[in-house]
Amino acid sequence: MELILQIFWGLLACEILNQKERGVVENTTLKRIREITEKMFNEYAITKLEHFNQKTCLLHWILIYSFTNNKPDSEGLFAQMVTDRLSYGHQFLNIIQIKCPYLLRYLIASLLLQGNITKRGEHVEYLSDICLSAVLSEKPAYSDSFT
Helix, strand or coil: HHHHHHHHHHHHHHHHHCCCHHHHHHHHHHHHHHHHHHHHHHCCCCHHHHHHHHEEEHHHHHHHHHHHCHHHHEEEEHHHHHHHHHHHHCCCHHHHHHCCCHHHHHHHHHHHHCCCCCCCCCCCCHHHHHHHHHHCCCCHCCCCCCC
């Protein structure tokens, strides 16, 4: 199972380098990586810390894709995935607050870059509320223009 996971990490890197469309990356590779890591965690093949680190790496790769892809549908992917409660719950936002608080700046920038946020035809306004609560909780640590 670990070898398959490594293959999907390599596939994700190739898709980012080749500027693949968001649907390809999100619905195949990212989804599969998430499924494999969840399965490995549920089968006790990896520890909680390893599971947490896998999600942290996934978050960083999503950030790279979101800010390096030239396709218009990739703008704001980072913010949308971090704040997508239906698919990911609060796990990505928790990772940012616990392990990678510096990613909060990128989350804000991603929100600003994407403008109007729509998902499956519905206007999603709670994204800014979620980010606002995260920014307020991290306020003592940051004093830059984004946060």
